[in-house]
Amino acid sequence: MDLDLLGTGDAITTSNVIIVGGSFSGNLLAWILATRGIHAHVLEEHKRVGLPMECAGIVSSKICKLIPIPRKFIHGRVSTAEIYVPGDMAIKVRTRDAPVVIDRTGLDDYYHEMAKRKGAVYHLGERVNKITRDGEYWLVETSRGIYKTQMLVGCDGAKSIVARSAGMNHDFITGKQVLIHVKDDADKPCSANTCELHFDPRWNELFAWVIPRGSSYFRVGLCAKFYVATKLNQFFSSRFGLTLEEARRGDRQKKISIDILKTTGGLIPVGHMHQCAFAGMILLGDAACQVKATTGGGLVMSSLAATYAARAICKSLQQDKYSKKFLARHYQKPCRRQLALTLKMHYILHLGLSYLEDSDYSFLSRFGTQAHVRKWLLSAADMDFPLKFILRVFLEPSFISWVIRFLFRNPFLLVASFKTLVTLPRSRKDIYPTKTNPP
Numbered sequence: 001m002d003l004d005l006l007g008t009g010d011a012i013t014t015s016n017v018i019i020v021g022g023s024f025s026g027n028l029l030a031w032i033l034a035t036r037g038i039h040a041h042v043l044e045e046h047k048r049v050g051l052p053m054e055c056a057g058i059v060s061s062k063i064c065k066l067i068p069i070p071r072k073f074i075h076g077r078v079s080t081a082e083i084y085v086p087g088d089m090a091i092k093v094r095t096r097d098a099p100v101v102i103d104r105t106g107l108d109d110y111y112h113e114m115a116k117r118k119g120a121v122y123h124l125g126e127r128v129n130k131i132t133r134d135g136e137y138w139l140v141e142t143s144r145g146i147y148k149t150q151m152l153v154g155c156d157g158a159k160s161i162v163a164r165s166a167g168m169n170h171d172f173i174t175g176k177q178v179l180i181h182v183k184d185d186a187d188k189p190c191s192a193n194t195c196e197l198h199f200d201p202r203w204n205e206l207f208a209w210v211i212p213r214g215s216s217y218f219r220v221g222l223c224a225k226f227y228v229a230t231k232l233n234q235f236f237s238s239r240f241g242l243t244l245e246e247a248r249r250g251d252r253q254k255k256i257s258i259d260i261l262k263t264t265g266g267l268i269p270v271g272h273m274h275q276c277a278f279a280g281m282i283l284l285g286d287a288a289c290q291v292k293a294t295t296g297g298g299l300v301m302s303s304l305a306a307t308y309a310a311r312a313i314c315k316s317l318q319q320d321k322y323s324k325k326f327l328a329r330h331y332q333k334p335c336r337r338q339l340a341l342t343l344k345m346h347y348i349l350h351l352g353l354s355y356l357e358d359s360d361y362s363f364l365s366r367f368g369t370q371a372h373v374r375k376w377l378l379s380a381a382d383m384d385f386p387l388k389f390i391l392r393v394f395l396e397p398s399f400i401s402w403v404i405r406f407l408f409r410n411p412f413l414l415v416a417s418f419k420t421l422v423t424l425p426r427s428r429k430d431i432y433p434t435k436t437n438p439p
């Protein structure tokens, strides 16, 4: 790190690599780079890493093979998913590969500490306000100073200022959740090894969830574009028989005794992976829209992309090459090869799900409860890479005939799916509208 002086007298910190955002992807990348001798500067607007916590923490067990996760950060495993659709029909899905529920705050801080120990430099409580190009360098202006780098990495989430400075911006939905403690052991309203997904036209941009965290703590939340708090309250009262306000007040007249411990929320980018390599700049994680549009989950995809990012950055520094072409070849190309088709499939499914009507839900729940489909779900369902399962389902004549009827009603989805499959979005215009309903 050098200290330069601009003509204005402002001190400029020069660094080989600057990472904006010290959350999951920023810390993971900073740590991988530090193990390879590259000491990035990480600029994070919050004073504490991992807070505020905006994640439900459920992730496929694949993540344990991709990155090291100490046992103490695993709250538990979820062996069954219960999928509810309107009309209170439920499909129980068991997978061989039980997802894990992780302690996101702990894990973010773990990578932060490991990265710091290996030489990464953290600037906490420092917000990036402006990014400009200065010849071959990026000038990054923060609340405390100015930084200069040839390699800028945007790990700053759905509203990434780094992505915006490269001309990219995302559409997003808002996730809101409460952490609850269920006090009455005798009559637990939910189970410690089952996660619930509730689909409903009122929050058809995604779904509502109940995710266990240990045996008596649960995260209850949902995602929507508008009226998120109202919709969460509607879901909470239909699921638990009391409103959030009644639970907060500790209404003793109700049968279930629930404590609301925390309310958190955050943005989830909607779309599929954007262009993620530019001259002297790469985007990673939510900033690159490396998020599954069906679930809003981004941890597995960003873990995979972080390894490609680290490799590309090492090559870039070794060969002193920072061009868009070089980074596209060494970062964007492997990301596209491994992730693009999957993320596109998730996005097409997400678009389709947002247009479902009651008759579609009832067909899908009947279809999903057939014995042979349940067997496929057990053997082939994969919450990250669903292609194999989708191909299998498309061999079923009853499913194909439903898809044809559905597309006949929504011909726009056919065009959107085709365009999605052949392009990589470069701006918000390339993303199609998710249907949004009032509460």
Ligand SMILES: Cc1cc2nc3c(=O)[nH]c(=O)nc-3n(C[C@H](O)[C@H](O)[C@H](O)COP(=O)(O)OP(=O)(O)OC[C@H]3O[C@@H](n4cnc5c(N)ncnc54)[C@H](O)[C@@H]3O)c2cc1C
Residues within 6 Å of the ligand: 020, 021, 022, 023, 024, 025, 026, 043, 044, 045, 046, 054, 055, 056, 057, 058, 059, 126, 127, 128, 129, 155, 156, 157, 158, 159, 160, 161, 174, 175, 176, 177, 221, 264, 265, 266, 267, 268, 284, 285, 286, 287, 291, 296, 297, 298, 299, 300, 302
């Ligand atoms: C309610 C909710 C539930 C979720 N549940 C799950 C789940 O169960 N499983 C799953 O896999 N994923 C889940 N996700 C998604 C997951 O949380 C994200 O994919 C993941 O956090 C992305 O990490 P990231 O580091 O790319 O971005 P973020 O976690 O968004 O981090 C961005 C960081 O950049 C910082 N930052 C932003 N702007 C600036 C700036 N200008 N200057 C300095 N710092 C800045 C922020 O403070 C933040 O620390 C959920 C998301 C939400 C909102």
